[in-house]
Amino acid sequence: MSAPGASVARLRIRRQAPGEASRVDEFEVPFEAGLSLLDGLLWVRQNRDASLAIRYSCINANACKECVLRLDGKVVYACTARLREGPMTVEPLAGKRLIRDLVTDIVPPGEQL
Amino acid sequence: MTAPERRHLETDVLVIGAGGAGMYAAIAAARRGARVLLVDRSLVGRSGATVMAQMTVAVALGHAGPDDPEAHLADTLAAGRGLCDATLAEILCCEAPARILEMDDWGVGWARDGDRLRQAMAPGHATARCVYVDFLSTGPAVSRTLRTRLHRHDAIRRVSDLRVTDLVTHDGRAIGAVARHLPTGDSVSIAAKATVIATGGLTRLYRRNSASANMGGDGYALALRAGAELVDMEFVQFFPIGHLAPRLIGMDPIMWDPFRYKLGGRLTNSEGREVTELYGVAEDGKYVATRDVATYAILKEVAAGRGSPHGGAYLSLEHVPDAELRAAFGPVIDRLAANGIDLTRMPVEVSPIAHYHMGGIAVDAEMQSGVEGLYAAGEAIGGPSGANRLSGNAITEALVFGERAGRFAADRAAAAALDWNQAAAELPMTRLVGNGAKGTGAANPAALIAELQGLMDRDVGALRGGDGLGRGLDRIRELRAELPSLRPAANGAFDPALADWFDLDDMTLVAEAVATAALAREESLGAHQREDYPLTDAAAPTRLRLRLADGGLELAREAA
Numbered sequence: 001m002s003a004p005g006a007s008v009a010r011l012r013i014r015r016q017a018p019g020e021a022s023r024v025d026e027f028e029v030p031f032e033a034g035l036s037l038l039d040g041l042l043w044v045r046q047n048r049d050a051s052l053a054i055r056y057s058c059i060n061a062n063a064c065k066e067c068v069l070r071l072d073g074k075v076v077y078a079c080t081a082r083l084r085e086g087p088m089t090v091e092p093l094a095g096k097r098l099i100r101d102l103v104t105d106i107v108p109p110g111e112q113l
Numbered sequence: 114m115t116a117p118e119r120r121h122l123e124t125d126v127l128v129i130g131a132g133g134a135g136m137y138a139a140i141a142a143a144r145r146g147a148r149v150l151l152v153d154r155s156l157v158g159r160s161g162a163t164v165m166a167q168m169t170v171a172v173a174l175g176h177a178g179p180d181d182p183e184a185h186l187a188d189t190l191a192a193g194r195g196l197c198d199a200t201l202a203e204i205l206c207c208e209a210p211a212r213i214l215e216m217d218d219w220g221v222g223w224a225r226d227g228d229r230l231r232q233a234m235a236p237g238h239a240t241a242r243c244v245y246v247d248f249l250s251t252g253p254a255v256s257r258t259l260r261t262r263l264h265r266h267d268a269i270r271r272v273s274d275l276r277v278t279d280l281v282t283h284d285g286r287a288i289g290a291v292a293r294h295l296p297t298g299d300s301v302s303i304a305a306k307a308t309v310i311a312t313g314g315l316t317r318l319y320r321r322n323s324a325s326a327n328m329g330g331d332g333y334a335l336a337l338r339a340g341a342e343l344v345d346m347e348f349v350q351f352f353p354i355g356h357l358a359p360r361l362i363g364m365d366p367i368m369w370d371p372f373r374y375k376l377g378g379r380l381t382n383s384e385g386r387e388v389t390e391l392y393g394v395a396e397d398g399k400y401v402a403t404r405d406v407a408t409y410a411i412l413k414e415v416a417a418g419r420g421s422p423h424g425g426a427y428l429s430l431e432h433v434p435d436a437e438l439r440a441a442f443g444p445v446i447d448r449l450a451a452n453g454i455d456l457t458r459m460p461v462e463v464s465p466i467a468h469y470h471m472g473g474i475a476v477d478a479e480m481q482s483g484v485e486g487l488y489a490a491g492e493a494i495g496g497p498s499g500a501n502r503l504s505g506n507a508i509t510e511a512l513v514f515g516e517r518a519g520r521f522a523a524d525r526a527a528a529a530a531l532d533w534n535q536a537a538a539e540l541p542m543t544r545l546v547g548n549g550a551k552g553t554g555a556a557n558p559a560a561l562i563a564e565l566q567g568l569m570d571r572d573v574g575a576l577r578g579g580d581g582l583g584r585g586l587d588r589i590r591e592l593r594a595e596l597p598s599l600r601p602a603a604n605g606a607f608d609p610a611l612a613d614w615f616d617l618d619d620m621t622l623v624a625e626a627v628a629t630a631a632l633a634r635e636e637s638l639g640a641h642q643r644e645d646y647p648l649t650d651a652a653a654p655t656r657l658r659l660r661l662a663d664g665g666l667e668l669a670r671e672a673a
Contacts, residue, residue, distance in 0.1 A: 018606050034360025034452070045559040050610045057160040057325045062363060063253060064159045064325065080363035099296050100607040110264075111157050111273040113120070113294050113301070 007031040009040055009083045013052065014091040015101045025049070031085050038067055038078035041090070041102075053101035054078070069093060069102050118299045123533070124150035124270070125526035126519065127290060127305035129277050130332065132161025133511035134491025134518070135311030136259035137212075141519030142309075143266035147526050149519075150303060151269055152292065154276040155327050158260035161313045162324045162469075162492060163511055166252030168371050169235050169243035171505030172209040177232035177241040182206040184239060189506060192237045192403055193471075193499025194639040195654045196345070196673050200478050201497035205506065205513050212512040213244060221258040222246050233374060235504045237403045243505040248371040249445070255508060275301065277331070278615055279541035280308060280339040280487065283534040287339060287487035291541045295612065298605045300545050304533035306526035307486050309518045310336060310474060314492040315349070317616075318624050319467035319574070320566035323352055323367045329616050330623035332493040336474045337622060337661040341482040344495040344658050345472035347630035348640045350502055351575040353407035354380065355466030358423040361452045366466055368445070369428055373400040375441050379429045380407070380463070382419040388426050398432075405501040405640045408465040412576045415464070425464030430456045465575050469507060471498040471640060472630070475658060480518035486525060490518035499673075500639025547603055556599045558613035565592065565620060573628045578644040582632040589628060593621040622661075629666050630657045 008028040016022040027048050029040040041054050057064035059079060067078040070091040096104035126142040128135045131153035139151040153160060173185040185206040190197050217223055217230070223244045224231040232241045246254040263269050274295040281289045281302070289304040312332030316322035333343055354373065356366040372378060377398040382388050387395070389402040392410040396402055402410070411426045421427050430438065435457050439446055446456070454461065473495035480488045491511040498506065572585030596618050601610040634657060636650035637643050654673035659666050 017604075032360070034362060036362040039362075042559075045609065046557065046563050047560065050557045050559045050613065051604070051608075053607045053609045055155075055607070057155045057327055058165055059326055063164050063365075064156065066156060066159070077363075082362060103607045105296065107156065107273045107296070111271045113272050113275065113297075113299075 007085050009085060010087045011040055011044065012087060012089045013102070015052070016098060017100055029083070031083060035083040036079050037071060037076070037081040037083055037088070037090070040083045041078060053099070053103045055103050066106065068106065118297070120294075120299055120301045121304070122150060122301060123304045123531060124148050125305070126150070126307050126309065126522045127303055128152070128309045128311055128519070129290065129335070130161065130311035130313060130493070131157040131271070132311065132313055132491065133163030133255055133259065133508060134493070134515035135309070136256075136263060137512050137515030138309045138311055138490055138519030138522070139269050140259070140262055140266065141516045142523035142526075143268040145520055145523035145527070147268065147523035149266070149269045150272065150305070151263070152272045152275040152277065154274070154295070154331070155325070156273045157271045158256050158263070160325045160327050162328060163508060164252050164256040165324060165365065166255070166508055167365065167367060168245045168248050168251050168374060169233060169505040170213065170245065170251060170508040171235070171238065171243050171503065172213040172509060173206060173242060174210055174213065174230060174232065174244070176229040180240050180242060182209070185209070185242060188238050189498070189503045192501050192503035194501055196499030196638065196656065198496030198499070201476075201494070204478060204517070205497050205510055208513045208517075209509045212509070212516060216255065216258060216512065219258050219262055221254050235374065236401050237503045238505070248375060248441070252508070276612065276615065277335065278545050280335050281534075281538045281541055282339050282484060283532065283537040285340070286485040288532055288534060288537065291538060291545050293545060293615070295607055298603060298608060300542065302538055302542065304531050306529045306531055307488060307522035309522050310487070310489040310493050311491050311515060311518070312493050314470035314473070315623050315627070316467045316469070318566065318569045318620055318627070320563070320570045321355060321366070322467040323355060323365070324468070329620045331616075331619050332489065333473060333623045333626065334619035336482060336487070336489065337626070337659070339484050339487060340660070341484045341487060342475040342658045342660045343473060343626055344475040344656055345499070345630075346495070346626045346659060347634050347657065348471035348500050349467060349575070349627065350404060350469040350471055350640050351408045351465035352468030353404055353411055353465050354428055354463040355468075356461065357421070357425040357464045358462040359452070359454065361454070364448065364452070367468065369461070369463060372430060372442065376430055376433050376437070378433075380411075381427045381429060381460075382414045383421060384419055388414050403501065404468075404504065408575050408640070409642055411464060416576070421462040423462050425462045427460040428463045429460035431458065431460065433457070469502055471495065471500065471502055472627075479521040480514055481521065486529070488518040488522045490514040500641060547600055558599070558601065558610055558617055561592065562613055562617055562620065565589070565617070565624060569624060573624070573631060575640070576642050576644055577631055579632065582628055586625065586628045586632060589621055589625045593625065596621065626659050626666055629668060630659060633657055633668055
């Protein structure tokens with residue numbers, strides 16, 4: 001855990017697995033300037049909970065558009081949204097079918113199995 | 114939760130990976146009359162490397178001055194340090210004009226003056242040879258054009274979020290694949306008369322890299338397990354001026370490449386001296402040093418204690434007037450300002466990051482691997498670039514080799530019957546569904562991937578030595594041996610831990626291939642620089658090939 005007083009981002013993440021009830025998990029992520037929200041979510045997967053479902057591909061170039069989600073109610077790309085100190089509410093897109101956690105069905109109609 | 118289902122698909126040509134090479138392969142196969150199934154583990158046309166390419170595509174059109182494919186070939190062979198597969202390199206340079214002009218017909222929007230395409234100078238080229246759409250978004254334009262073109266062919270079925278985990282072979286022939294449908298967790302088998310691997314490279318093996326997160330070398334692992342050979346696996350191209358500091362968000366780490374193309378800039382050590390000049394290539398504010406030379410120069414200066422504070426070199430554009438910076442890169446200058454960077458007042462720090470893989474699946478001139486019916490294209494193949502790829506050749510090879518692989522795969526499919534064999538699919542299907550694996554839950558697969566990446570950066574990076582390679586190889590093998598017992602229990606729809614486990618299983622195999630070849634090549638050549646063997650072997654160049662035999666990698670040498 002972070003030392004007392006150390007700078008942290010508090011990610012409040014809306015999660016739901018198929019067939020389960022929706023819940024909010026909170027994770028403290030060490031904060032540094034110049035980190036993205038995606039960096040924070042990847043830190044959570046590597047250090048706290050690998051079962052957190054997110055999707056991303058290009059990491060930081062805003063080329064793939066896969067990491068689209070809601071931050072504090074606004075639609076953002078996780079790779080271009082800044083991580084901040086303090087609480088951040090992270091939720092899946094509202095208008096798309098939820099698959100798991102922050103992953104919604106963004107596959108175009110012509111590319112479904 | 115609904116139980117995972119099993120589904121079965123049939124096609125003439127299966128194309129795995131929908132970046133530049135895979136999309137072109139699908140189009141070429143369809144116009145040859147084949148039914149095509151084009152699958153991607155992420156979104157079709159949005160992932161992989163092509164969509165992230167910023168600028169240059171090398172092609173000898175002669176629109177900016179005298180040029181011909183022979184001259185392009187000479188530069189390609191020189192950059193490859195004598196190790197290129199000359200047949201593949203010649204095909205690349207000779208067929209490039211047809212592909213680039215076809216893309217022009219399809220409306221990609223190459224920058225032009227009237228009837229002539231603009232061609233820019235790039236390091237390693239004897240003449241201005243690189244076409245581009247604009248300085249920052251050539252790759253997205255190429256991807257968009259191919260994606261749109263796919264829609265014209267009813268014979269192409271596209272499927273996103275389908276992760277192929279193994280190929281299926283029978284009597285030495287590739288007969289299809291098995292895959293996990295990520296959004297549902299369903300198992301899918303695919304019968305195909307011919308299969309094309311277009312999964313790109315292995316940059317994700319390294320922590321600092323410049324490509325999409327889904328490029329972890331899947332295709333190399335698929336090919337090895339199917340019995341195909343890999344070649345030149347020790348040659349990983351590092352992009353010398355990857356962004357290092359100050360930290361930036363929302364910017365591609367290879368963003369400084371177009372700045373250098375357009376404005377030159379100075380690459381200096383902590384004493385203010387141009388680093389490439391110290392290693393024999395005077396740039397004098399221009400952009401001429403090849404990638405292997407610049408990478409070596411930066412890393413040697415850092416090792417000598419003359420690096421920047423974060424362990425790289427300085428890239429300075431301070432001498433370029435603000436108006437000129439804005440004219441060239443206006444919107445980017447604003448994004449930099451939002452990150453607290455003013456290029457007129459400060460240098461940035463850059464250092465080499467994993468960018469591209471020269472090695473890959475060994476193929477013949479028809480892009481067929483050693484396994485009948487298994488083809489490969491783009492970064493997934495080895496050979497055309499030898500020990501170091503010439504800048505600008507990556508998109509060119511995606512287009513040229515993608516077209517060929519699709520065409521020859523379609524011709525094979527036209528002459529063959531579907532010969533699916535359920536018994537042959539048994540073993541790959543068992544690995545896919547896991548046979549009731551419970552997993553210990555003790556290991557975090559995302560953390561293990563991060564550990565592997567750190568190991569590759571440290572021990573199997575751009576500058577390597579026998580001690581580090583040996584140590585790295587031991588740990589990679591240990592990890593590979595542990596993996597079966599660490600498999601997480603399947604957890605249905607979009608299960609990230611299981612996805613990481615499959616990736617790690619492939620990544621450790623491919624990492625072992627890179628480290629094994631790097632340890633075996635006891636010389637320095639192109640992108641492979643050994644601290645313990647700094648000189649190039651004076652004997653005739655040797656090529657290293659790898660195959661999988663009884664679960665272990667077997668190395669063979671051949672004259673290049």
